[in-house]
Amino acid sequence: MNLSFFDQFTSPCLLGIPLILLSMLFPALLLPTSNNRWITNRLLTLQLWLFNLITKQLMLPLNNKGHKWAMILTSLMLLLLTINLLGLLPYTFTPTTQLSMNMALAFPLWLATLLTGLRNQPSMSLGHLLPEGTPTPLIPALILIETTSLFIRPLALGVRLTANLTAGHLLIQLISTATFTLLPIMPAVSILTTSILLLLTILEVAVAIIQAYVFVLLLSLYLQENI
Amino acid sequence: GPLSERRLMDVRLGELPAWLATCDFSPQGLLGGVQKAWSSYYDKYINVKRGGPAGISLLLAGYCLLSYGWNYQHIKCYRWRKYH
Numbered sequence: 318m319n320l321s322f323f324d325q326f327t328s329p330c331l332l333g334i335p336l337i338l339l340s341m342l343f344p345a346l347l348l349p350t351s352n353n354r355w356i357t358n359r360l361l362t363l364q365l366w367l368f369n370l371i372t373k374q375l376m377l378p379l380n381n382k383g384h385k386w387a388m389i390l391t392s393l394m395l396l397l398l399t400i401n402l403l404g405l406l407p408y409t410f411t412p413t414t415q416l417s418m419n420m421a422l423a424f425p426l427w428l429a430t431l432l433t434g435l436r437n438q439p440s441m442s443l444g445h446l447l448p449e450g451t452p453t454p455l456i457p458a459l460i461l462i463e464t465t466s467l468f469i470r471p472l473a474l475g476v477r478l479t480a481n482l483t484a485g486h487l488l489i490q491l492i493s494t495a496t497f498t499l500l501p502i503m504p505a506v507s508i509l510t511t512s513i514l515l516l517l518t519i520l521e522v523a524v525a526i527i528q529a530y531v532f533v534l535l536l537s538l539y540l541q542e543n544i
Numbered sequence: 545g546p547l548s549e550r551r552l553m554d555v556r557l558g559e560l561p562a563w564l565a566t567c568d569f570s571p572q573g574l575l576g577g578v579q580k581a582w583s584s585y586y587d588k589y590i591n592v593k594r595g596g597p598a599g600i601s602l603l604l605a606g607y608c609l610l611s612y613g614w615n616y617q618h619i620k621c622y623r624w625r626k627y628h
Contacts, residue, residue: 329614336614343607347600349586358591360600406604408611408619 322490326483329410340410341418344399371395375537383544386537393422394533401482401525405518414486416479423474426536431467434543445542470539474532481528485521492517 329336349361357365372391376384397413404411412418434442446463447456492514499507547559548566555563567573589599612619 324618327618329611331614340611346582347603349590358593359595360590403604403607406608406611408608408615410611410615 322487325486325490326414328415337410337412337415341400341412344396344403347399348395368395375533378541379537380544383537383540386540389426390533390537393426393536394529397478397529397532398526401529402522404482404486405521405525411482411486413478414483416475419475419478420471423478423532424471427471427474427539430536430539430543433540437544442543470535474535478528478532481524485517485524488517489514489521 329340348364351357351361351365356362368391371394372387375390375394376387379386400411400413403409404413431442446460446467448459448463451459492510496507496510496514499510547555547563550563552563568576589595589602592599
Protein backbone atom coordinates (compact mmCIF):
# COMPACT_ATOMS: atom_id res chain seq x y z
CA MET A 318 0.00 0.00 0.00
CA ASN A 319 1.74 3.10 -1.21
CA LEU A 320 0.37 5.89 0.98
CA SER A 321 1.44 9.34 -0.10
CA PHE A 322 -0.03 12.80 0.12
CA PHE A 323 -1.37 12.50 -3.42
CA ASP A 324 -3.71 9.64 -2.55
CA GLN A 325 -6.59 12.03 -2.00
CA PHE A 326 -6.60 12.73 -5.74
CA THR A 327 -7.07 9.13 -6.86
CA SER A 328 -10.32 8.57 -8.68
CA PRO A 329 -12.84 7.01 -6.29
CA CYS A 330 -13.61 3.39 -6.95
CA LEU A 331 -15.96 0.98 -5.21
CA LEU A 332 -15.41 -2.74 -5.84
CA GLY A 333 -13.89 -1.89 -9.20
CA ILE A 334 -16.73 0.40 -10.28
CA PRO A 335 -15.50 3.94 -10.97
CA LEU A 336 -17.52 6.49 -9.05
CA ILE A 337 -16.23 9.63 -10.71
CA LEU A 338 -19.44 10.02 -12.69
CA LEU A 339 -21.43 10.11 -9.44
CA SER A 340 -19.18 12.78 -7.94
CA MET A 341 -19.58 14.84 -11.10
CA LEU A 342 -23.37 14.45 -11.10
CA PHE A 343 -23.91 15.20 -7.41
CA PRO A 344 -23.84 19.02 -7.84
CA ALA A 345 -26.95 18.67 -9.99
CA LEU A 346 -28.87 17.60 -6.89
CA LEU A 347 -28.04 20.83 -5.11
CA LEU A 348 -29.37 23.01 -7.93
CA PRO A 349 -33.13 22.44 -8.18
CA THR A 350 -34.95 23.13 -11.43
CA SER A 351 -37.19 26.16 -11.34
CA ASN A 352 -40.94 25.59 -11.31
CA ASN A 353 -43.14 28.30 -12.75
CA ARG A 354 -44.19 29.78 -9.43
CA TRP A 355 -44.09 33.48 -8.76
CA ILE A 356 -42.66 33.03 -5.26
CA THR A 357 -40.33 30.05 -5.01
CA ASN A 358 -38.64 28.43 -2.04
CA ARG A 359 -35.58 30.12 -0.56
CA LEU A 360 -33.01 27.88 -2.22
CA LEU A 361 -34.50 28.47 -5.64
CA THR A 362 -34.73 32.23 -5.04
CA LEU A 363 -31.06 32.37 -4.07
CA GLN A 364 -30.16 30.28 -7.07
CA LEU A 365 -32.11 32.47 -9.50
CA TRP A 366 -30.49 35.59 -8.00
CA LEU A 367 -27.05 34.01 -8.49
CA PHE A 368 -27.87 32.99 -12.08
CA ASN A 369 -29.00 36.51 -12.92
CA LEU A 370 -25.87 38.02 -11.39
CA ILE A 371 -23.53 35.65 -13.25
CA THR A 372 -25.32 35.99 -16.59
CA LYS A 373 -25.42 39.77 -16.42
CA GLN A 374 -21.71 39.99 -15.54
CA LEU A 375 -20.68 37.63 -18.30
CA MET A 376 -22.95 38.92 -21.05
CA LEU A 377 -22.44 42.69 -20.61
CA PRO A 378 -19.31 42.96 -22.80
CA LEU A 379 -20.61 40.62 -25.51
CA ASN A 380 -22.59 41.64 -28.58
CA ASN A 381 -25.86 40.01 -29.59
CA LYS A 382 -24.24 37.10 -31.37
CA GLY A 383 -22.24 36.34 -28.22
CA HIS A 384 -25.44 36.06 -26.20
CA LYS A 385 -26.00 32.65 -27.77
CA TRP A 386 -23.21 31.45 -25.48
CA ALA A 387 -25.10 32.52 -22.35
CA MET A 388 -26.39 29.06 -21.42
CA ILE A 389 -23.13 27.20 -21.82
CA LEU A 390 -21.02 29.80 -20.03
CA THR A 391 -23.43 30.17 -17.11
CA SER A 392 -23.86 26.44 -16.67
CA LEU A 393 -20.09 25.95 -16.88
CA MET A 394 -19.62 28.57 -14.18
CA LEU A 395 -22.21 26.91 -11.92
CA LEU A 396 -20.66 23.49 -12.48
CA LEU A 397 -17.15 24.64 -11.61
CA LEU A 398 -18.37 26.65 -8.62
CA THR A 399 -20.29 23.75 -7.09
CA ILE A 400 -17.59 21.17 -7.84
CA ASN A 401 -14.86 23.35 -6.34
CA LEU A 402 -16.84 24.21 -3.22
CA LEU A 403 -18.01 20.63 -2.66
CA GLY A 404 -14.39 19.51 -2.78
CA LEU A 405 -13.68 21.44 0.40
CA LEU A 406 -15.93 19.17 2.44
CA PRO A 407 -14.17 16.32 4.27
CA TYR A 408 -13.58 13.05 2.44
CA THR A 409 -15.10 14.31 -0.81
CA PHE A 410 -13.52 13.95 -4.23
CA THR A 411 -12.98 16.99 -6.45
CA PRO A 412 -13.19 16.10 -10.13
CA THR A 413 -11.55 19.40 -11.14
CA THR A 414 -8.25 18.29 -9.60
CA GLN A 415 -7.95 15.88 -12.50
CA LEU A 416 -6.13 17.47 -15.43
CA SER A 417 -8.09 15.26 -17.82
CA MET A 418 -11.39 16.83 -16.85
CA ASN A 419 -10.13 20.42 -17.00
CA MET A 420 -8.46 19.94 -20.36
CA ALA A 421 -11.66 18.31 -21.62
CA LEU A 422 -13.53 21.45 -20.57
CA ALA A 423 -10.98 24.03 -21.71
CA PHE A 424 -9.78 22.71 -25.05
CA PRO A 425 -13.10 22.27 -26.91
CA LEU A 426 -14.49 25.59 -25.69
CA TRP A 427 -11.33 27.50 -26.64
CA LEU A 428 -11.30 25.76 -30.03
CA ALA A 429 -14.95 26.70 -30.51
CA THR A 430 -14.18 30.38 -29.94
CA LEU A 431 -11.20 30.21 -32.30
CA LEU A 432 -13.11 28.46 -35.09
CA THR A 433 -16.07 30.83 -34.70
CA GLY A 434 -13.75 33.75 -35.23
CA LEU A 435 -11.86 32.21 -38.13
CA ARG A 436 -15.07 31.21 -39.86
CA ASN A 437 -17.11 34.40 -39.53
CA GLN A 438 -14.49 37.15 -39.52
CA PRO A 439 -11.12 35.63 -40.47
CA SER A 440 -9.20 38.85 -41.02
CA MET A 441 -10.39 40.34 -37.71
CA SER A 442 -9.38 37.20 -35.82
CA LEU A 443 -5.98 37.06 -37.48
CA GLY A 444 -5.64 40.78 -36.84
CA HIS A 445 -5.60 40.08 -33.11
CA LEU A 446 -2.22 38.46 -33.62
CA LEU A 447 -0.60 41.90 -33.90
CA PRO A 448 -1.23 44.54 -31.23
CA GLU A 449 -1.84 48.09 -32.47
CA GLY A 450 1.04 50.50 -32.66
CA THR A 451 3.93 48.05 -32.72
CA PRO A 452 7.14 49.32 -34.37
CA THR A 453 7.61 47.80 -37.86
CA PRO A 454 10.88 45.87 -37.21
CA LEU A 455 9.23 44.02 -34.33
CA ILE A 456 6.26 42.73 -36.35
CA PRO A 457 7.55 39.21 -37.27
CA ALA A 458 8.73 38.46 -33.76
CA LEU A 459 5.51 39.73 -32.26
CA ILE A 460 3.35 37.63 -34.57
CA LEU A 461 5.26 34.54 -33.52
CA ILE A 462 4.88 35.45 -29.88
CA GLU A 463 1.16 36.13 -30.20
CA THR A 464 0.61 32.84 -32.06
CA THR A 465 2.40 30.98 -29.28
CA SER A 466 0.29 32.72 -26.70
CA LEU A 467 -2.83 31.87 -28.68
CA PHE A 468 -2.03 28.17 -28.71
CA ILE A 469 -1.02 28.08 -25.09
CA ARG A 470 -4.44 29.39 -23.97
CA PRO A 471 -6.26 26.04 -23.57
CA LEU A 472 -3.27 24.56 -21.79
CA ALA A 473 -3.14 27.53 -19.45
CA LEU A 474 -6.87 27.37 -18.75
CA GLY A 475 -6.80 23.71 -17.84
CA VAL A 476 -3.57 23.71 -15.90
CA ARG A 477 -4.48 26.88 -13.98
CA LEU A 478 -7.62 25.30 -12.56
CA THR A 479 -5.96 21.96 -11.84
CA ALA A 480 -2.88 23.44 -10.21
CA ASN A 481 -4.76 25.89 -8.01
CA LEU A 482 -7.15 23.31 -6.63
CA THR A 483 -4.55 20.56 -6.25
CA ALA A 484 -2.13 22.88 -4.47
CA GLY A 485 -4.85 24.08 -2.11
CA HIS A 486 -5.97 20.58 -1.20
CA LEU A 487 -2.40 19.43 -0.69
CA LEU A 488 -1.64 22.40 1.58
CA ILE A 489 -4.71 21.69 3.67
CA GLN A 490 -3.70 18.06 4.03
CA LEU A 491 -0.09 18.90 4.93
CA ILE A 492 -0.96 21.52 7.54
CA SER A 493 -3.67 19.37 9.12
CA THR A 494 -1.22 16.46 9.31
CA ALA A 495 1.25 18.77 11.05
CA THR A 496 -1.45 19.91 13.49
CA PHE A 497 -2.45 16.38 14.42
CA THR A 498 1.11 15.20 14.80
CA LEU A 499 2.14 18.17 16.93
CA LEU A 500 -0.88 17.99 19.23
CA PRO A 501 0.56 15.48 21.77
CA ILE A 502 4.07 16.92 21.51
CA MET A 503 3.79 20.73 21.53
CA PRO A 504 0.17 21.92 21.98
CA ALA A 505 1.11 25.61 21.64
CA VAL A 506 2.59 25.12 18.18
CA SER A 507 -0.39 22.96 17.32
CA ILE A 508 -2.72 25.85 18.12
CA LEU A 509 -0.62 28.08 15.86
CA THR A 510 -0.92 25.63 13.01
CA THR A 511 -4.68 25.38 13.66
CA SER A 512 -5.01 29.13 13.13
CA ILE A 513 -2.97 28.83 9.93
CA LEU A 514 -5.31 26.02 8.88
CA LEU A 515 -8.38 28.20 9.50
CA LEU A 516 -6.94 31.04 7.42
CA LEU A 517 -6.00 28.58 4.70
CA THR A 518 -9.50 27.17 4.60
CA ILE A 519 -10.95 30.66 4.13
CA LEU A 520 -8.40 31.21 1.35
CA GLU A 521 -9.38 27.93 -0.27
CA VAL A 522 -13.05 28.88 -0.33
CA ALA A 523 -12.09 32.15 -2.02
CA VAL A 524 -9.79 30.35 -4.47
CA ALA A 525 -12.53 27.87 -5.36
CA ILE A 526 -14.91 30.68 -6.27
CA ILE A 527 -12.30 32.84 -8.00
CA GLN A 528 -10.87 30.03 -10.12
CA ALA A 529 -14.28 29.10 -11.45
CA TYR A 530 -14.93 32.76 -12.26
CA VAL A 531 -11.54 33.24 -13.95
CA PHE A 532 -12.00 30.16 -16.14
CA VAL A 533 -15.32 31.35 -17.49
CA LEU A 534 -14.25 35.00 -17.70
CA LEU A 535 -11.23 34.15 -19.84
CA LEU A 536 -13.41 32.04 -22.12
CA SER A 537 -15.81 34.97 -22.53
CA LEU A 538 -12.82 37.24 -23.30
CA TYR A 539 -11.60 34.86 -25.98
CA LEU A 540 -15.16 34.85 -27.31
CA GLN A 541 -15.27 38.65 -27.35
CA GLU A 542 -12.23 38.76 -29.61
CA ASN A 543 -13.67 36.31 -32.06
CA ILE A 544 -17.37 36.97 -32.37
CA GLY B 545 -53.76 -1.06 2.70
CA PRO B 546 -52.24 -3.91 0.73
CA LEU B 547 -48.54 -4.54 1.26
CA SER B 548 -47.32 -3.59 -2.20
CA GLU B 549 -48.84 -0.11 -2.08
CA ARG B 550 -47.40 0.98 1.24
CA ARG B 551 -44.34 3.21 1.49
CA LEU B 552 -41.18 2.02 3.22
CA MET B 553 -41.78 4.03 6.37
CA ASP B 554 -45.21 2.45 6.86
CA VAL B 555 -44.01 -1.16 6.53
CA ARG B 556 -43.47 -2.99 9.82
CA LEU B 557 -40.15 -4.72 10.46
CA GLY B 558 -41.59 -8.25 10.29
CA GLU B 559 -43.21 -7.55 6.95
CA LEU B 560 -40.00 -6.23 5.37
CA PRO B 561 -39.01 -9.34 3.34
CA ALA B 562 -42.55 -9.66 1.99
CA TRP B 563 -42.57 -5.98 1.03
CA LEU B 564 -39.20 -6.32 -0.71
CA ALA B 565 -40.57 -9.24 -2.72
CA THR B 566 -43.33 -7.01 -4.11
CA CYS B 567 -40.81 -4.31 -5.13
CA ASP B 568 -40.06 -3.54 -8.76
CA PHE B 569 -36.33 -4.03 -9.29
CA SER B 570 -36.20 -3.27 -13.01
CA PRO B 571 -34.14 -0.17 -14.04
CA GLN B 572 -37.32 1.88 -14.52
CA GLY B 573 -38.64 0.71 -11.17
CA LEU B 574 -35.42 1.59 -9.35
CA LEU B 575 -35.25 4.95 -11.08
CA GLY B 576 -38.87 5.63 -10.11
CA GLY B 577 -38.09 4.71 -6.53
CA VAL B 578 -35.10 7.06 -6.43
CA GLN B 579 -37.16 9.83 -8.00
CA LYS B 580 -39.94 9.35 -5.43
CA ALA B 581 -37.47 9.34 -2.53
CA TRP B 582 -35.75 12.50 -3.78
CA SER B 583 -38.99 14.38 -4.41
CA SER B 584 -40.35 13.45 -0.96
CA TYR B 585 -37.11 14.69 0.66
CA TYR B 586 -37.12 17.85 -1.46
CA ASP B 587 -40.76 18.65 -0.73
CA LYS B 588 -40.37 18.04 2.99
CA TYR B 589 -37.14 19.89 3.74
CA ILE B 590 -36.23 22.26 0.92
CA ASN B 591 -39.38 23.25 -0.97
CA VAL B 592 -40.95 24.94 2.08
CA LYS B 593 -42.00 28.53 2.59
CA ARG B 594 -39.42 29.39 5.26
CA GLY B 595 -36.65 26.90 4.72
CA GLY B 596 -33.30 27.28 6.37
CA PRO B 597 -29.84 25.82 5.94
CA ALA B 598 -31.00 22.48 7.37
CA GLY B 599 -32.24 20.95 4.12
CA ILE B 600 -29.08 21.42 2.12
CA SER B 601 -26.78 20.75 5.10
CA LEU B 602 -28.38 17.33 5.57
CA LEU B 603 -27.67 16.56 1.90
CA LEU B 604 -24.06 17.69 2.21
CA ALA B 605 -23.53 15.72 5.43
CA GLY B 606 -24.97 12.65 3.72
CA TYR B 607 -22.60 13.22 0.80
CA CYS B 608 -19.62 13.43 3.19
CA LEU B 609 -20.64 10.19 4.87
CA LEU B 610 -21.13 8.50 1.51
CA SER B 611 -17.68 9.65 0.34
CA TYR B 612 -16.18 8.31 3.56
CA GLY B 613 -17.82 4.97 2.92
CA TRP B 614 -16.54 4.91 -0.66
CA ASN B 615 -12.99 5.70 0.47
CA TYR B 616 -12.95 3.48 3.55
CA GLN B 617 -10.87 0.72 2.00
CA HIS B 618 -8.19 3.30 1.34
CA ILE B 619 -8.46 5.27 4.60
CA LYS B 620 -8.20 2.27 6.93
CA CYS B 621 -4.53 1.89 6.03
CA TYR B 622 -3.82 5.31 7.55
CA ARG B 623 -5.01 4.13 10.94
CA TRP B 624 -2.55 1.25 10.93
CA ARG B 625 0.47 3.35 9.93
CA LYS B 626 3.24 3.77 12.48
CA TYR B 627 4.76 6.95 11.04
CA HIS B 628 2.67 9.53 9.21
